[in-house]
Amino acid sequence: MATIGEQASIYTEQHRMTYYECDRTGRATLATLINIAILASQDQSDALGLTTEFVQSHGVGWVVTQYSMAITRMPRLNETVTLAVRGSAYNPYFAFREFWIRDAEGQELAYITSIWVTMSQTTRKIVKIDPALVTPYHSEAVKRIPRLPRPLSFETTDETLSKPYQVRFFDIDPNRHVNNAHYFDWLLDTLPADFLLAHDLQQVDVRYENEVKYGHTVTAAANILPTAEDGSVTTSHQIRVGDEKCCDVTIKWQSTTID
Amino acid sequence: MATIGEQASIYTEQHRMTYYECDRTGRATLATLINIAILASQDQSDALGLTTEFVQSHGVGWVVTQYSMAITRMPRLNETVTLAVRGSAYNPYFAFREFWIRDAEGQELAYITSIWVTMSQTTRKIVKIDPALVTPYHSEAVKRIPRLPRPLSFETTDETLSKPYQVRFFDIDPNRHVNNAHYFDWLLDTLPADFLLAHDLQQVDVRYENEVKYGHTVTAAANILPTAEDGSVTTSHQIRVGDEKCCDVTIKWQSTTID
CATH class of the missing domain: 3.10.129.10 (Hotdog Thioesterase)
Known part of the structure; x- marks a missing residue:
């Protein structure tokens, strides 16, 4: 995966872990980890004009089919982490998106890869990815995306x-x-x-x-x-x-x- | 309630409403409204040195017994709201805390009043409020706190x-x-x-x-x-x-x- 997606734009934002996003040990919950990763990707999409409304105007919605998460350390209560995301690559049917969550010193806390498809709003079936929905991410058009x-x-x-x-x-x-x-x-x-x-x-x-x-x-x-x-x-x-x-x-x- | 607590310090912070804090209509959930209000009060407490550990070192914990919330409009998805809180007043057994949630123009979205007690960590019974736990808020010592x-x-x-x-x-x-x-x-x-x-x-x-x-x-x-x-x-x-x-x-x- 080292080379795929290197041309893709990376979007970053900071997030402070609140008490209601953490469990009784003060670690972020796994649900929170995904929530904040998706938050960053939605913010990237919005910033590029790829809003939910825009995607829906193409008759489809994005659906995640797989996640693979490597966790070095869970974010902790009150810690401010940096979220980074990129829409790395796509082929006719699948898109590959990566997320990084890092601490204040830039140390990696978690690295998440994911596979996405576009689903027709009318038939609920998977349809070919419209390039208009991915090119603004500078996603790389590839033959095969990584297998998770x-x-x-x-x-x-x-x-x-x-x-x-x-x-x-x-x-x-x-x-x-x-x-x-x-x-x-x-x-x-x-x-x-x-x-x-x-x-x-x-x-x-x-x-x-x-x-x-x-x-x-x-x-x-x-x-x-x-x-x-x-x-x-x-x-x-x-x-x-x-x-x-x-x-x-x-x-x-x-x-x-x-x- | 107009005059009680006017001397108390007000703490404010901003909060942006994320998609996972909102319901399917794009309104913040009621759970979120309380979560962000309490977040502001914890941040005020921490800023004043009244951390959970400090409170526990006095053998007690704060427990809320009542909330009364007047909601003009729920915060919406992606809206940045201003949270304000003050520990307004206390008498021997009860503390009165107020919260305001406002939009970017300063319009009030919600006003929350609440009553708190200190509970012994050993006996789990309500005990007299130690002034050391409230005076840093510039809480007003009163005979009667407002009834909710x-x-x-x-x-x-x-x-x-x-x-x-x-x-x-x-x-x-x-x-x-x-x-x-x-x-x-x-x-x-x-x-x-x-x-x-x-x-x-x-x-x-x-x-x-x-x-x-x-x-x-x-x-x-x-x-x-x-x-x-x-x-x-x-x-x-x-x-x-x-x-x-x-x-x-x-x-x-x-x-x-x-x-």
């Missing part, structure tokens, strides 16, 4: 942890879809509090399959896999509505460095 | 709307308590989406009784009262854990001015 890691195939066992979550009115954001950052609150809340307090996020791979809608009750299921030799732990997650798979997520954790 | 409106006494009827909500790990904030702004997501989510889309908040009166804890499943119940002659609607709400009342809320709404 695929989450583990989720397998339900006797030890699978599972909880139901009702999708709430306030889970819908101004784009009129369920903000999929909320998925992370559901996914992680399924894990025991003791586990969440004892581990730091290291790597998160997400693949979205079907949209969750207001009024749905989703099932968030999780498996905690055996601890690896290096002490890291992997958890495997799935969100379903009935029998329909909405997203698969694999997370790698390490023992926490925060007390 | 009491929410309607909640009555369950055949038409009462009700939903269960599990308290999640990420509902706990860095102060290690359930952020009670989440109560508003539960309370309002109980109302039909059609109602929420058709009405604007005008007045919200809240009284907290008992703390909600991680792992609890709360019941949020709501009554929509008959429409008044002026077209306003009042809703009455309660949050319970089992038979224990956690908070009562009364909300006055008007027909929405947003499409």
Whole structure:
């Protein structure tokens, strides 16, 4: 990935982590990490005239299909971080966007890659990307975009942890879809509090399959896999509505460095 | 209330409303309104050396018991608002704090009054307010603090709307308590989406009784009262854990001015 997207414009902004964006340990939540990354990309899009209205006037909307997040350290309460984003590359059907979150000294806290598609507002099917929606980012037109890691195939066992979550009115954001950052609150809340307090996020791979809608009750299921030799732990997650798979997520954790 | 607290220091800061703080109509959520108000008061406290650690070193923590909010207009997506707060007055057991949220032209969007107590960390009982915790705000020592409106006494009827909500790990904030702004997501989510889309908040009166804890499943119940002659609607709400009342809320709404 070193060379792809080097010509793309990078947009940066600062963000201060508020108490309501952090968990009880004072670390930003995973939902917050995605929220602030997407905030920066929306601000870049708006600055380039690629507003939601402009995209909709082309009969489509952007939908994320995959995230891959490498987390060095979660932002902390009251820390001001720098968000950077670029629309790195695209091919006829997929766009590749990268995000960096850095501390005040420029140290990388998280690096997020993502794959996006344009979906027709009328047919709800994926359509070819209109170059008018990506060229202002100075996105590179490529034949192949990078492949992101695929989450583990989720397998339900006797030890699978599972909880139901009702999708709430306030889970819908101004784009009129369920903000999929909320998925992370559901996914992680399924894990025991003791586990969440004892581990730091290291790597998160997400693949979205079907949209969750207001009024749905989703099932968030999780498996905690055996601890690896290096002490890291992997958890495997799935969100379903009935029998329909909405997203698969694999997370790698390490023992926490925060007390 | 005109004269009380005039000597108290006012702290102000700006806040830009992000998409993840707004609902599908592009209005800030009620939870967000409280979150940003409290953010300003925490920043004032920190600036005056009245940090959470300092308060805890006196063996207590601040707990809000009542809010009364008069809302002219909810902040909107991408709007930068000015938050102002002052610790206006206190008597031996109660402190009175006021918040103002204003638009870029200085027009008032919301005015929030609140009553706070200090609770012993060991006995969990309300204790006399230590003047060291309030004098830096230039709070006025008074005999009586203003009384805030009491929410309607909640009555369950055949038409009462009700939903269960599990308290999640990420509902706990860095102060290690359930952020009670989440109560508003539960309370309002109980109302039909059609109602929420058709009405604007005008007045919200809240009284907290008992703390909600991680792992609890709360019941949020709501009554929509008959429409008044002026077209306003009042809703009455309660949050319970089992038979224990956690908070009562009364909300006055008007027909929405947003499409």
